[in-house]
Amino acid sequence: MDLLSSAGGAGAAELSEEQTLELIELLFFAYRDFTSDPDEILEGYGFGRAHHRVVHFVGRNPGIRVAELLDILRITKQSLGRVLRELIETGFVFQKEGDTDRRQRLLYLTESGKDLAQQLAAPQIDRIRAALSACDGDAHGFYRDVLFHLINAQDRANVRRLIVKPE
Amino acid sequence: MDLLSSAGGAGAAELSEEQTLELIELLFFAYRDFTSDPDEILEGYGFGRAHHRVVHFVGRNPGIRVAELLDILRITKQSLGRVLRELIETGFVFQKEGDTDRRQRLLYLTESGKDLAQQLAAPQIDRIRAALSACDGDAHGFYRDVLFHLINAQDRANVRRLIVKPE
DNA sequence: TAAAATATGTCAATATGGCTGACATAAATT
């Protein structure tokens, strides 16, 4: 084992500032291009990135409460309100009263909403698969672990619970 | 704090749609938190994320041309114009006429600009170092390679040239 | 040299997606 290894990782010394800045920039460029495909599709519907996020998370979490969506997106209910109203008016999302708590407005995608979600996800899925195919070994595992640890420590448990779906 | 058991490998089969969707969501959450630290700092200056991007890329590429900055940010010159003007008026950026081409307005950070860039980068550097320390082995290399391959293929050479600095 | 292309800047109008603050309603909890 390397004598200079850091405590947390398994043998990796701390990155230089230069190396870290490269990663900062790579994340910017990757995110820029990653969002560009759905952005083009959304234009055809008169929607923006905010609609994409709502459609995505409602699609992945049918029956999600408004409060939870707000916590995911970290925006105000006023901001979400407009986007949600548009998605409901145009028939991509619908609301259902909560079973146990009738104050809740549980959110679901309509069939059109599911189609849209799939259409938006497709190019991103392709892009990720292509990127991982171009990398060696367990790139998937490492990529996933690094992203996970970039999330605020106090939010990681919530995120894991949210994204990992039981079979 | 491991997320999932990882069983990838070289020449591994394509990721399932479910696995890919998890990566899509992780990128969203990682980016959300990654940008939150500088966002707070920027507020104190009355700046936004657009100012951050300009300060960052001018700081990393002293003497960058406006056209190249536009290509990096993928925004219109009108959008850049306002942000750039504010940064110049407040003394964080200055322009210099190009040596060979006097139409060019080469961009540089002032000392205040360098301070600001460093201040904005610091929490992101810390966050990346902490994330990589929490991961095994060559997480850095894999993370870097995946991000690189998420970039549009036709842009990768440009990005590499831009982010890798000669010693 | 004149014409065209390039690098940059700016004015005006518009759209999206955030924000704060205030207030309202219905339903659950205390």
Added chain:
DNA sequence: AATTTATGTCAGCCATATTGACATATTTTA
């Protein structure tokens, strides 16, 4: 019965992006 919670909405504001048109200076080209 009073309070809290979950949600919605009105109004106004701000930041950041857009398109289109036009201006200026400079370089390149025919």
